[in-house]
Amino acid sequence: MTLPRPPLKVALAESVNALPRGAxxxxxxxxxxxxxxxxxxxxxxxxxxxxxxxxxxxxxxxxxxxxxxxxxxxxxxxxxxxxxxxxxxxxxxxxxxxxxxxxxxxxxxxxxxxxxxxxxxxxxxxxxxxxxxxxxxxxxxxxxxxxxxxxxxxxxxxxxxxxxxxxxxxxxxxxxxxxxxxxxxxxxxxxxxxxxxHTRTHDAAVVGFTGAPARPTALVVVLPDDDTPVVSSPMQPGLRGQAAGLLAGRVSGAGGVAVATGLGEVAYRAVEPGVTAEVELGTTRHTVTTVVRLRFPEELD
Incomplete structure (x- = not known):
């Protein structure tokens, strides 16, 4: 086996619902x-x-x-x-x-x-x-x-x-x-x-959104232990309004492409880092990322 060099695939973990037992x-x-x-x-x-x-x-x-x-x-x-x-x-x-x-x-x-x-x-x-x-x-x-x-x-x-x-x-x-x-x-x-x-929910970093800035359709997030942006499922109406207010003034000039479940790659508007969303990961045939609530950012500068 050759010496590990980048790009290197890392070992991964499967989620379980109870602490495993055994020697x-x-x-x-x-x-x-x-x-x-x-x-x-x-x-x-x-x-x-x-x-x-x-x-x-x-x-x-x-x-x-x-x-x-x-x-x-x-x-x-x-x-x-x-x-x-x-x-x-x-x-x-x-x-x-x-x-x-x-x-x-x-x-x-x-x-x-x-x-x-x-x-x-x-x-x-x-x-x-x-x-x-x-x-x-x-x-x-x-x-x-x-x-x-x-x-x-x-x-x-x-x-x-x-x-x-x-x-x-x-x-x-x-x-x-x-x-x-x-x-x-x-x-x-x-x-x-x-x-x-402990929970089924995760804190995820918001890196962008799809839809109009005044009423985003979905958030683009990065999950812990990963750096690949994923698109959430469409947000509920109340969360869309909150997202619009929270992301106002944080939209950057950049854009990107991320994978949305059932749609493939979609374009999104990027935002400055610092906003966090609580998301739930559900699995049917594919993993679905659902935004549960938004966290107001603290000043990190």
Whole structure:
């Protein structure tokens, strides 16, 4: 197997409704941020989002921190921004959407943290064929002494401790757990991990809308752990009016194309980052994203 290089497909998790039981399971907190792979190869650092997009310029603070890693290292993990003792997904999205010129100032105002949860390569050796248990031990050995902003995610083999995390960590914005088998290899693009969330709703960053600015039809959102825009189902009339007021003055000159369930690719108007929507993900034949309510943005500048 060749050394992991971008664009790299990341391992995925399937949602479950109860905490799995059984021997040989590991439990990690589920951070709602932006998935990121860090490549420290050939004397340089590259940061890749889940979609395969290179986002190094948007996160100069993490790129600088990654220079501490030994050459030949590849990490998988989650980027979060902490504000007032909680993770703030809207702030992460603002960081991810930053232009190269704006990124350094945002890095100072909204410093990012990286929770590393897997080690895919070390010293130029591809570790994906190894069991998670072995990769985890080597991950801690490589990153454990670095400290913020780059550090290993907590992990426990104790189900009772995991249950305690599940009940207590929502207070700081951690909304669930990821469960992995100790003997599992790393398989990109495959849902072998499992994730348990407290609720069926998710905070999503609003990046655009379809329809008229005075009465948007649907919102275009980016979900936690992903950076691919998706179009919500048509909003209820009351939410359309709220969206018009909330997005007024935030419409940018840019546009884009996103996938709408049942329609394929549709064009949308882009908005400045900072607005968050609470959405529910329903699954019939395809995943349907429904806007439940809108959150008024806090000032992030």
């Amino acid at each position: 040989g399971l590991a439990y990690e907190p589920k951070f709602d941020g932006h998935r990121m792979v860090i490549f420290r190869l050939g004397g340089e650092v590259l940061l890749q989002a889940r979609s395969g997009r290179i986002v190094t310029a948007a996160f100069p603070d993490l790129a600088a921190a990654a220079l501490q890693l030994p050459d030949g290292t590849v990490l998988d993990g989650e980027v979060v921004v902490w504000r007032d003792g909680r993770t703030d997904f809207a702030a992460v999205q603002k960081r991810a959407a930053a232009t190269p010129g704006r990124a350094p100032a945002l890095a100072r105002a909204l410093p990012a943290s990286y929770a590393a949860f897997d080690l895919l390569a070390e010293a130029g050796q591809d570790l994906r064929p190894l069991a998670y248990e072995k990769r985890r031990a080597r991950l801690v050995a490589v990153t454990g002494s670095l400290g913020p902003p780059l550090q290993p995610v907590p992990m426990t083999l104790d189900r009772a401790e995991a249950e305690g995390w599940y009940e207590s960590l929502p207070a700081i914005g951690v909304e669930g757990l990821v469960i992995k088998r100790l003997d599992q290899t790393y398989r990109g693009g495959v849902r072998l991990w499992r994730k348990l969330r």
